[in-house]
Amino acid sequence: MPTTYLDFEKPLAELETKIAELEAVSSQEDAPQISDELTRLREKAAKQLKDTYASLTPWRKTQVARHPERPHFTDYVSQLFEDYQELAGDRVFGNDEAVLGGLARFNGQSVVVMGHEKGRTTESRLRHNFGMAHPEGYRKAVRLMNLAERFKLPVITFVDTAGAFPGKAGEERGQAEAIARSTERCLTLSVPMVSLIIGEGGSGGAIAIAAANKVLMMEHSIYSVISPEGCASILYRDAAKAKDAAEAMKITARDLRKMGVVDDVVKEPVGGAHRDMEKAIKAAGKAIQKSLDTLSGLSELELKQQRRDRFYAIGREL
Missing domain, CATH: 1.20.5 (Single alpha-helices involved in coiled-coils or other helix-helix interfaces)
Structure with missing residues (x-):
């Protein structure tokens, strides 16, 4: 328990x-x-x-997505990947530990893997800045995607962030531009890219490494342009109305699957991924492999076109 x-x-x-x-x-x-x-x-x-x-209501799903014992990026890497070699730094400013990534083997295939890491203890949460990346985190992501394209390696990303770091330091170092460049690099990749929302998928900080050919979502995760609390503060002038905002925003996996924002939902063990981490991660690995298999036969041009068509189609049939 x-x-x-x-x-x-x-x-x-x-x-x-x-x-x-x-x-x-x-x-x-x-x-x-x-x-x-x-x-x-x-x-x-x-x-x-x-x-x-x-x-579960959307607000309760939000609470589950934020559960402190929910599996994080490092948990997925340790169970699903072999020979993981972390690569650090953006070659411009420094190393941001809110976004981790590197080279690894997934079911015997060489890949580039990256994701947000929130940390679990107080010390690690501070070191990883609660998964809220600075500009150098997204520039690191671009660097890793460039590496993947150079060596023709699929890219797998794990999204778990409340959003990019909103502080003064991030703005001074070009936060918006870094997010835009990372999103652009996702969309222009000539190799397969699969993203999995494992907890919170918040704002541009999430989409910056989730503009993929296939976007998957854990059953009790959330994905939105802003947090329910932020939405309530703006629209209702009252953060206490976050429950109402969560309902209206359609942030759950089921709603987003219906709207075509995500391609597939990975079922979690009863009680959420935090109750049976091993089972949840194993299910995620199968879903990722299934998505990679569907993309393996596509040419570079077809991969780019599929990604383009996927995002242009969102909302057109609603």
């Missing part, structure tokens, strides 16, 4: 805590026979978990 429960999971937390306590009692010598009670409680908890996650 997770160590962190979300607000709407409190009834489940109480139930699972009680189960853990009874399991501890039953493991002691001369413990009373409570196996039947434990079985009943486990079945009740499993049903409650399934029912809760079967009807």
Whole structure:
């Protein structure tokens, strides 16, 4: 069970805590026979978990997408890729650890892999700037994509950011231009590119490494032009109305699949990816391989045209 429960999971937390306590009692010598009670409680908890996650509202999905125990970029790399060699720096200013990437092997195939990394501990979150990249992060991404094109390697990206870093330092170093250049490089690549939204996909900070041939999305992740809180502050003049904004924005995987913004949704284990990280990552790997297989036979010109047609088609049939 997770160590962190979300607000709407409190009834489940109480139930699972009680189960853990009874399991501890039953493991002691001369413990009373409570196996039947434990079985009943486990079945009740499993049903409650399934029912809760079967009807998540957009706001609750936002909370799940931000769960601190949700698998991050480094978790996907360690489980799905072999011989990962990180490449650092943008060759202009410095190295931004909010965006990590390098060379690796995916199911035996050489690829370039990159993604946002939020960090998990307080120290690592500060080092990775909570996954909010500076301009040098996106210039690093461009550098990696140039490398991929030079050596004809597919590009795989993992998106998990609330947005690009909005501070003064980023603006002084050309944040908007860096995002635009990275987005442009995605669109002009002559090699296959597959992107997976694994948590938050926020604003230009996300699209800068997600303008791919195939855009996939984990079931309980979100993808939007702005956060629900930011939208509520602008439109409703009240950040407390984030729940209403999340509903109106259509930020969930199901809604975005219907609109053609994403190509496929990767189903997560019951209770979210944080409850069974290994199973969630394995499912993501299969979806990525499936997308790469569909792109493998396309020429350089066809890859560019497919990407162009894909993005031009968004919203035309609504």
